[in-house]
Every structure is written in C-alpha cells, then in structure tokens.
Amino acid sequence: MKHVFLIDGSGFIFRAYHALPDSMKRPDGTVVNAVYGFTAMVLKLLADTDADHIAVIFDRARKTFRSDIYPEYKAHRPPAPDDLIPQFELVREATRAMGLKAVDMEGYEADDLIATYARQAREKGAQVTIVSSDKDLMQLVGDGVVMMDAMKNRMIGPDEVFEKFGVGPDRVIDVQALAGDSSDNVPGVAGIGVKTAAELINTFGDLEGVLSNAHTIKQPKRREKLMEQADNARISKQLVTLCQDVPVDVPLDDFDVVRPDVNLLLAFLKEQDFKSLFAKVAALGLSIGDNGNAKVSVASGGLSGVPPSVAPILEPLPAVQFELVQSEAALAAWIAEAQDAGLVAVDTETTSLNAMSAALVGVSLCVTPGRACYIPLAHKGPQAQGGFDFGDGADSPAQGAPEQIPLKRALELLKPLLENPGVLKVGQNIKYDMVVLSRYGVNIAPVDDTMVISYVLECGQHGHGMDELARLHLDYETIKFKDVAGTGKAQVTFDLVDLDKALDYAAEDADVTMKLYKRLKPRLASEHMNTVYETLERALIPVLVQMEREGIKVDATELKRLSDDFAKRLGDLEIEIHTIAGEPFNIASPKQLGEILFDKMGIQGGKKGKTGAYATGADILEGLAAEGHELPARVLDWRQLAKLKSTYTDALINQINADTKRVHTSYSMAGTSTGRLASSDPNLQNIPIRSEEGRKIRKAFIAEPGHTLLSADYSQIELRLLAHVADIEQLKKAFHADLDIHAMTASEVFGVPLEGMDPMVRRRAKAINFGIIYGISAFGLARQLDISRGEASDYIKAYFERFPGIQKYMDDTKAFAAEHGYVTTLFGRKCHVGGINDKNPMVRGFSERAAINAPIQGGAADIIKRAMVHLPGALAEAGLSARMLLQVHDELIFEVSDSELDATRTLVKAVMESAATLDVPLVVDVGIGANWDDAH
Template sequence: MTFSKGCHLHLIDGSAFIFRAYHALPPLTRKSDGIPVGAVAGFCNMLFRYVANNSGADAATHVAVIFDFSSKTFRNEIYDQYKANRPELPEDLKPQFPLTREATRAFNIACIETDGYEADDIIASYACRAREAGGRVTIISSDKDLMQLVGDGVEMLDPMKNKRIGRDEVLEKFGVYPERVVDVQALAGDSVDNVPGAPGIGIKTAALLINEFGDLETLLERASEIPQPKRRQVLLEHSEQIRMSKRLVELDCDTPLTETLDELEIQPSDPEKLMHFLNLMEFRTLTKRVADSLGVAPPVPVEPIASLPHAEDTPGGTPPEPERLPFDHARYECIRDAATLARWIDAIQARGHVAVDTETTSLDEMQADLVGISLCVEPGRAAYLPICHREGGGDLFASDKLCDGQMPAEQALAMLKPVLEDPAILKIGQNMKYDAKIFARQRGEGYADGIVVEPYDDTMLMSYAMYSGLHNHGMDELADRYLGHTPIPIKSLLGSGKGATTFDRVPIDEAVKYAAEDADVTLRLWQLFKPKLHQVQVTTVYETLERPLVAVLARMEMAGVLVDRDTLSRMSNAFAQKMAGLEAEIHELAGGSFNVGSPKQLGEILFDRLGLPGGVKGKTGAYATGADVLEDLAAEGAELPARVLDWRQLSKLKSTYTDALQTHIHPETGRVHTSYSITGANTGRIASTDPNLQNIPVRTEEGRRIREAFVAAPGKRLVSLDYSQIELRILAHVADIPALKEAFREGIDIHAMTASQMFNVPLEGMDPSVRRQAKAINFGVIYGISGFGLARNLRIPRAEAQAFIDTYFARFPGIREYMDATVAYAKEHGFVQTLFGRKIHTPEINSRGPTAGFARRAAINAPIQGAAADIIRRAMIRMPAAIEGLPAKMLLQVHDELLFEVAEDAVDTLITRAREVMEAAADPAVRLDVPLVVDAGHGMNWAEAH
C-alpha cells in the first residue's frame, strides 16, 4: 500500500515501552540460562495488547517501533554535557535491550533505530513525512519532548493513561500550543537531559514570556524591555546558552530513514516465527494467550537448539552443552596493495584454510559485478580487498570513476587464483554456490577461463544437514543463534526502497567493517559446525548429498536454458484474449461488471448478490474467496466460481510465466538462468527461484504449452529424463507392501493394480474413472490426505472418499503400520530420517490443535519425499562424470526430472548414459526392493521432450 491520504501511521516509542515494562514487573530470569527477561516479558505483553486492540475506524495501517541506537548523538557535539547526568542503566536491563528488538521483529512489526540519532528524531521525521503525504499519525508515547509534533494530523497517545494528547492537552501541559513548545523548553531547560536553559525560569514563566513576545527569538531580541530586572538580566546574560538549548530540544525532522513509509505497512503475524520466539523466551502464559488469539496450538516446550543432537547420538548418552565461540574484539584490515595481499596469501597458505566472501552489485550472480573480496584466517582476524568501489553515491549523476586506494582487479584476482584453486587449501563460505559463480565469471590475464573455487566447505549446508526443519540457515540467523552476535545489516550500508544504492557506492572504510565481519562470522560458524557434523551423525549426508551438489548446480545455473521470447509474447496475447472472453462471461453470469481480480468485489457478488451458500467473512470483513472456496462452489454446480477459477489460472500463467519469463531472459546469453536453493525445503527437495521453473503447471493444456517456449539451440535437442512414480516405489520399499513391490517388479500399471485390489475389478477393460480414483488415492496417501481432501480432489461425497481410504488401508495394511511407526519415531526422537541418513526435524510433532495434523502428515511424508530427493541428488552429482566428453549439458532439475541440451547426433548416447546413472542412483548406499525406472524423451522444445 502506498502511503497517502487515508493511511494512519502509529509510531511506538520503544524505549518508553521498555522502561515501563522494567519498572512495572518484578525481576524475571529465563530458567534455562538465567538471562534476565522481565522487561522483555512486559514489552511482549504490551505489543500483544497493541496488536490485539488495533482495530476499528482508528486502526493503524502502518506501524513501527522506534528505538534509541546509542547514547551518543549529534547533540553531544553541540553540547558535550548533554544527558551527562543520566544514571547508568541497571545491569539486569542491559542484556534485555537486544531481545526487545527481536521481540518486535517476531511480532512482524518494523523495528527501527539509527546511529547518531535519538528515537525522538526518527519519530519526528516519520511524522513529518507522513503528514506531508496526507496521512494521519499517532505517536504512542508520554514523552513531553514529542509534544512539539502535535497538530495538523499528528496526535499522541499516552499508553500509561490511555489518554489522547492533542493541541489542547499540549496547551494544558506547557501553557503554549505545540508550535511554541520548543521555545518554552529552551527557556525552562531539562534537568533530566542536562539541557541548561535560562537559570531560574521554569515552564510557567517561560510560557508567559513566549505568549507575551510571540516566539523565543523575538523575546531574546527584546529582552531589554522586560520590566523585571532579574528576568531581564538572565535573558541578556544567557542568550547564547538559551539558543543552544533550543537546538538541543528541537527535534530533527530530516533524520535519515532506513525504511520508507510504504515499508511500514502492517503485516499479519507469522505464527511460526512468533511462537518460536516466545517459546525460546520461555513465556509460557503469554505463548498460550498469543497462540489462542492466532488460532494455533502453542508449541511444546523444547530443549534449546544447541542441546541437539539427541542423547542417543552422543557419547555417554548426555547432550553436549551449548557451544558458543566468543566474539572477541576483531581486527579488520583493508588490503590496498600487492604487498599486503601477498602477506595475507602467506597467512592463508600457512593456515591451510580461509573463509572467503564476495561483495557484488547484485544478487543475480549472472549479472553482478565483483566489488571486493573478504578473507579470514582466524576468528577476529579478517581483511577486505576492494577492487571496484566507485566515487560518489548511488544517484543518477554519480561518477563511475574508481576510488583511490584499490588494487587493479586483474592483479588482485591473478594473485588470488592459485590460492582459490589450490587443492591443499580449504575455502570456507556461507552459500558458496553464489561466490563460486562470481569467481567463475571473472575473466582476465592469467585467468581467461575464470576461477574454479575448490575444495570448499559451506556453513549454510552444514547447518542444513544438522538442523533441517528447526530454523533457517542464513548467516545472520546462524550468527545470532550460535555465536550470539548480530552482524551489521546490509540495509545500513545500502539503504532500502527506491533510494537504495549498490555496494560499489559504499565508502571503502564502511565496506571493510561489513565485509570482513561476514568472513569472520563464516569462519567461526565453520569451527563450530565442522565437528558437530560427526556428533549428530550427518557427516555422510553433508559430504555425499550437500557439498558435492554446489558445483553441479552452479554449472547448471550458468548454462541456463534457451527461451523463445516470441513464443512467450504470442502466448501472453492469447491468454489476454481468452481472459477478456472469460471476463465478459463472468460479468454476464454476475449480472453486471466488476473487477474479477478483486476478492472483495467477488465475495460480494457471490454471497450477497447471488446468495450462494458458504460465505464466511474474515477479520477484514471481506468474504473468503480462495481457490478452496471457489472449488467447493463449482463442485456444487455454480458456474460463475468455475469461470473465475479458469480466469485466475490464465491470469497466473500470464503474469507469472509468459510475461515474467521475458524479463528474466539474460541480455547477453538469451537464456533464462534460474537459481537453485539447496536448503529451500526441509525434505531435501531443491527449490528454483528467480524465476521458479519448477511450478510450471503440466496438468492443463495452457500450462503444458508454456514449456514450448523452452527450446534447444540450433543443431541441438532437449532431452528429458524423468523418474517414474519414484515416491510410490519408495513407499512400497519402506512400508514393505508385497503387492506394490511385485507390481513394480513386473512393470504392471500401479494405479490399475491398486484399483483392481481395492474395488475387485479386472485389470483388462478397466474404466478410466476407476483408475483415476486409485491414482488420486495412491498419491494422496503419501501426503496423508484426509477424506475431506480426497473428496475435494475427486469431487465426490466425503463419506465415499473416506470409504476409499479405509479400503485402501485394509488392502495394504503395511502402509498404516509404516505411518504409525514413523509418527511414533518422530515423537520420541524429534526427527525422521530418509533411507540415506538425512534427518528432518519435526519440532511440532507433539503439539496439539490445528498444527498437529500438519506435523503428523509432514513426518509421514518426509522420509519418502526426502529419499526421492536424495536419489535425484545422487544422480545429479554422478552425472557430470557420466556424460563427460559428450556435447551435452545438464540444464534443469524439476522435482523428479532432469533436462539436458545435447547435439542431435548424441541424443541416444546421452539417454543411455543418463538413464544408467539415474536408475542406479540409490546403489550402493541402499538396495531398493523395487527397480527405479526412468522415462526419456527428446524434442526441439521442452513440451516435446517431456
């Protein structure tokens, strides 16, 4: 939402909340480690009450909690005794300040602080900008200094008294209206903040003087006219002190802001994130209250993450104590010349390992320019090598001239290439795939073919191997969780929104602190994680399934897949015409025109105008019109919801694929270069982003047509190899189902066989609808489908669907036994495992309420889907060696499918070699009781090949 007239911004004074919480509640410590958390508990209660009460006509549309960054600000440069008399913070309050920031983020509320400025200045700047944009502002604070902002759409709310403060209340407090509060404060001074003011003049006298003379400057200029000798003398003798005092108390409305007004738009709470934080703080009562308000089950109290692995995984059966490396005062150096870089290279060679990180101009590795490289050889000792920082800021007229004090890029990279490629030196990274691609793209004298970073370790993948299902694996979260350190946020250097700059415009001195810290954090995480891999028994998973995949995916991403822009354009036009036709049909059915893309208007048409059943309004007062609602209505024979579903499908295909894919075509290669995330799913499945090529629908004609735009280069063909029903085959193996195993061995149609077993019908001449029902059950069971879900998929009564499922389990009792055993194992151990040793943690498995069913289904599915993911990973890792020498490249991985580009005369050879690798991918680690079968196809485009 663009902030404009009609928007309402709430600015919460975070420090006021903290001190009020601290003094209002008795001391409280966290039982697990003794950290004081009383103020955090009170702060969270206040935020919860705020969120719960933010409703009605006066509700905020945008909100932020504003904090003081540090005690030193620009006012200390004006007057070095400013706030000098303030007492030291209580020792038990100091460690709670960073936790209140975490609490704010956990509630999904913007958390803002700026170095060198007080919270009041940030509040003033946001208030002024919101007012200029035509919006309303409510400042939630009782701080008298903020009263100078009241007026013209800005008011205050005293949270302690639940009292609104407008112009009249300010007049009552200061004797003047808000625009003259600064003048009164300048005269009266402030003993708390050590603002000197005019000796002997208090608020009442100051107000009388300002009301008489109009403003402070006029008063000081005409001080000689004041009849009272003592007042006259004070004003004449201390005029400069009074003017200085005004500068101290006057709020700065031009404070640099890290977030735009638009970015402060209220966001719904993320239950998982909020529950995790409250549970970590051990706020049992509040956790339950918040869970109830969100309609989720409170999480079961768990041991701290650092206490993993489980007892049975550790010598002696006792979980290890949390390991936290101290973050000592770091020494970060800037490498500006060859001699300094040579010294660092000597240190790297002597150490035998180095943490390395790149700084670039973009997250798109295929178009990003390398700006600098950071290196770390031991905790607290790191360096940054700038090579492409440019003068000036990031505005349109900024200079492209390189900053002084940098090594030439070619010289620096030529010196580093032997180190980065030295097999005796381990390179350590966090998300090494990104850095490997950046180095591989560098071309220069002595490294014309790029730089191949080998060997390497990746702390992100180590975390994923150990803690999949427990938390995310980004560096900032890992640093906070395992090192107790919050790295410098990138936004503090680049800014955000439209005003954001790129890293090459960051001053080198600032870049050194940020970039070297990244390498330092990465090395510390590696030192912590490397031995833990063995302790939690996932070394094999990391070494055989995670780490080797980095180089494979990097090569695939750099190869890209050729996309025909003209084909996409034609499809977009065709979809647009078809959507227009559907819109006309929808309007006719609705009895009038409306915005088909508006859920609110659609809900009013369906449930108010047409009176269809099942209308349910959400918290916003609008009817729910999600796909599930429309599918239920369509199943009951309602034509309009069915047409809307068709329109939405075309709209998504057009916006997400035929339009968006054109923007992802690389200007130089003409190809689309997706990025694969190894840690994108807890089960081990690889995720595709920017763009996502794994979710292109294949069940509809329009969706399948999109694959026609993915084409082979001249003289080549696209080859698709796809595992046949791999998850059902794994289920037959792990659940030990003789009938399913025999069918797979004999090559029998598994869905027809299931239908025959369940419904007692012969295989020959089977009704296709019966087979389709069996297929839906086969795949549904893997995902723990319910009778309700199956009924929706097959559009049959729920009782009939449940009967199908009951019959299925009766015919194949081993499946139910597998499910029950898997859930029991997860409840006992807190994780499940794949056939290849991958651990997927299940922290919610013992929860109650709405999340219980999901956690149970996830636990059942994870070993099956995870094993399938492990098998295709093993195939991908072995594939480069298998197809070496062939004019072929592996381009894409889409769930159970691999897509290759190969010369026309090598298609058959590629299919033979790739199929051999894929069908033997489980061996020798696991001997499956059923064969793996791979289907192959080829053509000029992906649709023909699949």
C-alpha cells in the first residue's frame, strides 16, 4: 500500500449538481447532471492517478453523533432538491461500475470515515490524497496527507490551508471553533470570523489558551463575547473535530484497485445516456490493463505508442466542442436546443466597443457548458482589408467572403429565441449586446448578466471583466482579443478575422459566460444577495439600455463656436504667458512649467512628489497668484480653457452619433466600488457646472423642438442617509423641519444663532458635513478650509461632542469592516474594502475612510437606482411620453414634450421621493429649461 485515494463522494455530488444544468436528463426524464459530473470526474481521476487503493465515501443519513452533542448542527439545511434525490443511488451505482468501493456508515459523516481511513493508511506508511475541497477536511492535511480539489485541479497542502485559515492544519479546528460556520450551524463565538479567530489563536496558542486569557483582551466587545460564549466555542470544537476512529466495517485493504468490468461500465454509461463518455470509453477500445497497478488502460491498438498504464485516455474529458454555424439548418438546431433548455448564453461580436456605432459581425451561443457555436454574419474575405468597403458586407458578397447565413435571415431566426419570455439569455455585460441588437430590431429579454452578478457578490474585491472572472473562478485563461485581431497598427476589426480564429474566440466567450453563470448564480441565493441583484441591478439593465439608446441632443454649432472662442483666447494667453516667461514652452507640461516657475523665475516654493517634479496643481498656482505673481494666474486661465476645449467642446462634437445626431454615453454597471454607475465614451457625469465658462458647455445640451429638458435631483441625499443610518435625532429633526442643514450644523457646533449667520461660518460647517461623509480627518478638513490642523481638529472635536452618534456610527462601521472585509448599504449591497487591517497606518486610514463613505455613497446610489427602475413603468402608466436620458449620481435628466411638462414634473418628483422610506423625508428639486444649464 503506497498511495490511498479517498474521494469525498457527497461533496462531489453537490458540486456537480450545482455546476451543471438540470436540463441534463435521460430519455426517461430523470435528471442526471450530478451523476454525469461525478462519473466524468472520477474517470478522469482514474486515468491520471498512481493510487493503488481508492474509495469513494458518502454521507448516509442526516442524523449523526453530532446531532446528539448539538441538536442544531446542520439542522437548518434545506432538504436536497427533488431532482437530486434519485441521483444519490445512481452515483453509488456509477462508483461500482467503475470498479470502486462506495462506503458510508450510519451515524457518521463522510468526513469522519475519511479521517479514519486516512489515519489507518498513514499507520501503514501509505501516502494519502483526499479528493475534496471541503474546508472541514483541511484539519487532516500534513504529514503525508494532501487534499486535491478535482474541479479546480489544485492541490491543497499546508500552505493553502494557512491561506484559508491563517493557521496551520493542526490549529484549524481551534479557528473553526471560534469562528463557527453558518452553513453548518456551528455557533462559534458571535462576532468572530476566521480572521479574528486566527489572530487570537496565533496569539494564545490554542482554543483553551484563548478562553483562559479572554479577560486580558483589549477590545471590550470581543472580550465580553469570548467570556460569555466560551461554552459555545468548546461545543463548536467538538463539532468540527473529525472522528479518526470510526469502527469501520470495510477494511482499508478492500480498497485495492481492481479491474473494472468494462462491459458493466459501458452498460451503465449507456443507461444514463452519457453518449460522449460512452463514445470515449468504447472508441478508445478500453480494456483491462494488467500491469500490477493499472486501473483503466488502453488495449493494444488503442493509442499506439502510449504506455498503457499512464495514458490519460479520458483526457481531455471536459474538452470544449465549438461549432461554426454556416447554414440555416445548423442554426435552427441550436435555436431548438436553446429553446428546450430555457437557458442560453449569448455573445455578439462587432466592429467596435461603442455599442451605438458598432456593426454586428456575428453571434455566439452556448446551451451546455463545453459546447458552443459561433454564427458569423458579416465576415469579409481576406481581400476586404484595406479595400473599398461597399457598406453592407453581409448582403453584398464581397470578394472571397466566407459562407455565412445572410445577416437579416439569421436575425429573423434568432429573434423569436432572443425575445422569448420563457428563455433566459445570459451574457457577460449583456447591456452591450442588448444595445447593439436593439439597433437591429431585436430586443433581448429576459436576461441575466454574469458581470453584474459578480459585481453584486464581490464589488470592490476585483474587476468583473470576463478574462478576470475566468481566471478567478474557472482557473482558465481566455483567448485574448489581441491574439485574434492583432495589436497596434496591425489590429483589424472582427469582421476581418479568419473564421477559424473567430470561432475559437467567440464561442469561448459564450462557453465561459455559461460556466461563470453556473458557478456564480447559485451564490446569489446562498449569500443572500438575490434581492440586491434582482431589484437594484438586473432590473436596471433594460432601463440603461433605453437611456443609452436615447442619447441627448447637443448643439453642435454652439459647441463649434465655443471651441473657436476658446482657441482664440488660448492663443492670446499662450503669447502672454511665453512673454512673461521670456521663452516659449509647453504650458501643458507640468514639468516644463515647474522649471520655468521655480528655476528660471526663481519663485520660492518646493519640489514635491516621488517623481521629483515640481507640483504645479491649481492649489499651488492659486497660492502663487495670490502672492501677486502674474504667470501662474494666466496659466490657471489657460488650463481652464484648455480643459474645456479638449475634453468637452471638441470631444463632444466628435461624439455625435452619425445616425441619431445625438450623444450616447455608456454606463458602466460594475465599475465602481460603491454601487454607483460610471459614465464613459463620453463621460456625461462630469459636464462642467461650477464655473461660468464651464456652464457655457452645459448650455449646449438641449431638447428637441417642442420639448424641454427636465432635471430632478435629490437634495442632500447623502446627509439624509447619514441621519437615517446613524440615527441622529438632531439631524433627523432638522430635515423634517426642512432647515438649512449646514446652517443648523454651524449653529450647533459653533454655538451661533441661525439669524444673521456669517456666511463664512456656514461654509465651515458645510465643509465639515462633507468631511463627515468622506470619513473626516483633521488634515483633510484643514486643507479644504485652508486653516491649521489644530483648528480643524477643534472643529471635529466640537462636532463629535454635539453629535456623539456620528462618532459611534463611524467606529461601528470601521469595526464591521475590519471584521468582515466589507460594509453594507441600507439595501443590502456589499462593498468590500481591502487594506482595512493593513499594518501601514496610511493604507489602513485610507480603507477606513472608504469604509465610512461606502454605505452612504452606495446607499444613495441604491435609492436612485430604485427610482430609475420604477420610472419607465410609472411614466407609461400615466400615459406620459417623457424619456429618461441621463443619470448623474443624484440627478436624472428627462426630455419632455412641452404639453406634458407639468404632469411629468409631478410624477417624476413623486416617484423619486418615494424610492425609499427613511426616517427623514427624501426631497427632490425639479427644474426645467431649454438646455441643461437652465434646467437647474
């Protein structure tokens, strides 16, 4: 006995069940997805392993000895799904068909049997591999025992255990005893998670060390909880400790690998209708190797030249099958399959990242993970590149264009599927595909989005692009766009990519999307994020599609006039600046400007920054200008105009869509760490408003003739949310009384009467209020108000004395973030914050401020998203034709027919104000005007 494989059969079943679609059925209707996943995985293991003893171990009944210790243990687990129950017996059958022993025992969990056999094997000097990813088995790792996560194809040794628990395998049970486990109902100690538990165990050695030293722990809450709940921790330790001496019936020796009866195996595979597995086993001429320890091998003539005992004959089992669809018949077959399954992953290939100007090039579909197709629709022949474009490559067969279904015909076939309310379409950033296809008359619904699901689950932890998600969740490197389309100057649009390359790339996108969906969707429910996803994010997708399609009208003539005006004034300023400097230089270069100011002209003021360059930010230049220096003042003027010209007037003119004559932004749903949207291409969330010059640009955003722009913005929404979530009585009263909140703060903090208040005093209070939302620091406030840090410190102190509830709210928020790694908004959105426990005080401080800000900023984002979801229906129901065009964090812009102005105004205000019910009223200010500036 050299190497023993202990396979966690029960773990396998559940993972396979959730990873694979329940549309996998035998002809008799029995769902066999878990059986298939289990069988495929074990066959693959058999082909790869050098083990001489193998067992598959299962749970038997729900009641085990742990229920006697603690009746709640695993008590709240929902019963197994109906379509999974019949599969338990089939999996045992599969095990036997593969020539392996299936083991279980009344009163014990599979984990206990695994622990017992692992100990016995070690005593006989054998190596042990536990095939499972269950964290409860990690306590067994080390000293000749490793775990293997078969689905991720990853070995788990002591290092991986440490990564997971923050302690070595020998202390895993101590950490679990403290942290508990909500999925198994192991109580642990309330408020202590894995992170804290590991820290405690590392400090005091083991559980008893922690409990006997509990009274010395500094954090008062933690100390109390530990002392109160010591018994819970001891019970938890009993629950998580695996029993290593189960009186097993089947001796370890019985697990020696024997010849599987191939006929039995083939019969079983046939009965389950596993065609691909059957074909692989049969076609390879599977037979019995007899080289001492071989399990499954290839008969002579199977794979010539491959040593039978090591031939991975069943590799690659999960090989992907991609099909190029070039005929209507083939397309019809895919559509029928998707129709039957009720679920299909969809992806479109186009000529551009801009959904409003992209031309459709092809569509890919995936119904079953591992099988996908690509339907090319507008690919051109090799000669097309650089040649003359006839406009509609799909209908006019360009020279050498490949065989494709005509675009129009393919869309006719796809439309019923993509619009079928009974078929769920899954995409990765499907808003893009929806916008593109809507321009071709296809309105995809209903939809799910893996990018958005990932964002709801893990916002702030990482990006949510497909490449990153595939790497993270599937341990898979996707083909990069650059690899098929080239890079730099040689890059081509997708319609010029060869079909074989296009197939690999495009079909993979649909396949990966489906795999991600299988993996991520169940987590929404198990992690209680379904409501956030469904009501806040998923419902918003079609709303944003509509907004992006609408766009907004801009006055190109006016923008051009502005641009010319700016150009002229920039020219004049440039001459003036160069004259003052005594030499020409690039005013846009901070480096050159710094050298002119501080070296050549000898103005006192220092270097800064890691790069060694002089700082020349607006604050610095303003300081110099105030000292009477002419050049910095002119540079500030120049910068303002240069910014407005390049970023706004010129860029906006270029962004006007040729078809619609309007400007269409794109909203990013998974870009921010707080739940806000972001806008790009162009960014319409940062159109100037604060300066007089800048407002001229805003005036160029206009309504169609007979229409008016309507702007509705939430008044003080973040401070209102703060008053609500931190439960601050004075603030809530002030909002109920509709007081000037900054003046009220000034009066409270500085003790001055509201009547005849000095505007400067109010300004200071306003800065404090904003600072609070940002996670105030004396340094930040001092800089904002240009006062000393001491003075800023005094203000903050005075503020917290008047509003002790805010201090408590901030401390609680930081503590929650430090414990869990995330904070939540009022509506349940999670915002993860990294670095909250970092040793570096600066990094930590940054995270703490982000943690304080996120629930407020994110809560406001939730509220406006709710309003946006409700508004289209409310408008339609009221018979109003107003179109929602833009969102700017706390503001919505509509284009309204003049005749409906009053009714729309009333309705929009009402819907937005009732988007949430807080302890304070939500107030929306509405303005109207011929342009966006006047609407404010």
